[in-house]
Amino acid sequence: MSEFFDPYNADRPLMLKCSCGRDHTVAEHQAEEAVQRASDQAAKTLRERSETAEFEAYSNEFIEATLVKAIFPHDEQRRRFLRAVGKGTAMAAIASVVPVASLQAMAQEKGALEKTNLKIGFIPITCATPLIMAHPLGFYQKQGLNVEVTKTAGWALVRDKMINKEYDASHFLSPMPLAISLGLGSNATPMNVATIQNINGQAITLSLKHKDNRDPKNWKGFKFAVPFDYSMHNFLLRYYLAENGINPDTDVQIRVVPPAEMVANLRAGNIDGFLGPDPFNQRAVFDEVGFIHVLTKDLWNGHPCCAFGTSTEFIQKNPNTFAALYRSVLTAAAMARQPKNRELIAKVIAPSQYLNQPEAVLNQVLTGRFADGLGKIQNVPERADFDPMPWQSMAVWMLTQMQRWGYIKGEVDYKAIAEKVFLITDARKYMKDLGQEFKAGPTYEKHTIMGKVFDPAKPADYLKSFAIRKA
Template sequence: MLLNNPFDPNSTLHTCSCGQHASQADHDLAEVDALNQRVIQATVMRALFPQDAERRNFLRSVGASTAWAAISSLIPFGALESMAQEKGALEKKDLKIGFIPITCASPLIMADPLGFYKNEGLNVTMMKTAGWALIRDKVLNKEYDAAHMLAPMPLAISMGIGSNAVPIEVMTIQNINGQAIVLANKHKNNRDPKNWKGFKFAIPFEFSIHNLLLRYYLAEYGINPDTDVQLRVVAPPEMVANLRAGNIDGFLGPDPVNQRAVYDELGFIHILSREIWDGHPCCSFAVPTEFIQQNPNSFAALYRAILKAAAMARDPKNRPIMAEVLAPANYLNQPKTVLEQVLTGKFADGLGNVRNVPERVDYDPFPWYSMAYWILSQMKRWGYVKGEVRYKDIAEKVYRLTDARKYMAELGMNPPKENMKKFSVMGKEFDPPKADDYVNSFAIKKV
């Protein structure tokens, strides 16, 4: 099916192997969709023409498209397909889901004690994992069926950047906002980023929104993130320990790590990530394409469970209870008050103020294509992707927006009608179709 890797940035693909699609990627997309249909079609055709010779004669004499029209007028293929997807038995019930102990993972963790997985007939084991590279490896090894991943990871893995190219798809965005820039207490009087040359910052992973946001933020203040500062990859739970040891000057990290640094009187919250880009995606819930193809019913069940959990987590009323449930060692292993401050948005900032920001973290599951566009644009800006980036193909293949809309509508969650939206990052507007112009407009970049 795949002659060339469509995500290989070095290969240009103008037309596809059959010539009917604009590119090989479009061809493949159509083929993946067609695969499920074909199984059903083949079954029906076998029933209609028990003798294969008969079928071939029939098709030869009337032509495939006429035959298709004639048969589909008699047999409701569409209904059969959706029935096969929805009503069938679960292919796999015992699932292992990996997560990193941070508040971004709240919905998918909460779905466990709340019984959302069980209600769908799934027996899910939540596996706490030591770092993002390990999450990636365990998903690629099929030790985990699905996992909590940073929003850029499925894009990077699908393109084969930083690992083998394995198609991984994003079911939902886990959380928006909910990150922060934390600086060590010794920098309390050094809040202007222009003076941060020579700083050492920790980021959770190369392919993280944290890395991209921090780079963006620094560059806006004239600091080149590649040459003026050091960015070190440190797993989120180890950031506070590193701050205490003085190995780093600060970090753009996930919560509850930020609040924990304040709680332990090691650092202060310089800004929340929503002050860079309000509504930015942080983590996503990712599933390998292979799993979806082999287990469509289990996948659908998982989808519903995750969306219900997201709806629950969005409600501010539930946040204090979530803090209580997530605190024990089996999940996040953090003091309850730290989680409560993160989730309710009423927090101590480490500078002696109590701030009240209810939007500090939110759990909007909808995977906007525009999010993928921005992530890809920044990956291009900083040289992670070289050459031409085919934003549309990659976003549409990795982000399962149509499915998200379908299941959200089923659950009465009012999904947005559009696939993309404009937004602004630090006051600069991003228009998704003009992503390449956007990349070129920056003075500091590595292209």
């Protein structure tokens, strides 16, 4: 690339188009190349780790243990079961958790792939880490898949491309497959959540001008951004505001803003804050335009955020391909869960074709050691994590919030919808066949949100307990 200077603006270079096809300075080009080299080296190191016997054992154990946890969420109950029935029966139970017979391939031989060339959409946020890192680390390729991971501008576009079959699978906000399956905001198209991509990993970020206005009871008239109506961000922000006496429909404004535009809107004063995905909470601090008011981990520790999923039709037509995708993403999640890998992962996902963010920002998010924008360095290792289990109890909670705020009208069969969309099903029946007794069911554990216990067995009672809700 050549570089010339404008005689009327000696400080500003005139640029010819770079050989890479973009307009930027030599320094910018070299900086991008340095980021890519660091990413490639980090990916190489992680690939080498994934090929060790230690990781193979860990990965297999992670997949098995994660799925067994879906059946028995309590440690002692799980240990008693394994002692009572042995490994072989336990693996049979694991295979029964997901309602696609070919997913037994996770513990058995792989079936012939029905489709090998796939396009997967993602939004450039850290929530998509397992799905993204599986690409440069070769996890898709190891399963015989040729996957193109495609950066997408916003969630409505993700939804439309999935409905139109332009994507084979996608990074979703975890409530989206519920909404699409129910025809909320789009034509009803059955979708499934295969795995949760991440837990925690979000925050309420406010403009620096509100440093001395931290009490949400004083936030009437504020303007907030969330990434999509059918998002944990929207539901958690509404929950937080309502618990502090603020009606999210009448006392504040909540608008949909693509994640990549949140920091710019905060800087411009168009919004007072946002409940959004990382890395944009940390990017607001990095750019000195905002501060982290509260991590969503502190509202609901372990809450789901984004998911990996596809259409029910794709699973039915391509069960072995889906199983291969499932294995790829679970393997990436296994690696992402290990703290020792987080700094390398930050390098892998930093380049422009993925998140296009400073490595320092991603590193703070993934390691949990971060500047909060208020002059302090926080150390919260659980700020973001990657537990892939799509608990149906979480789906029930999402449905209660959709109903609470008027997105769903009338009666809701919470359990039927959750079991149809979130792929942990029929475990109770299988375990009954093994002589095990259940009451509420293995995938319907209770959750605590802002100090209040949510019992998924009593969603209607939970919904009625809120003083602030849509009339």
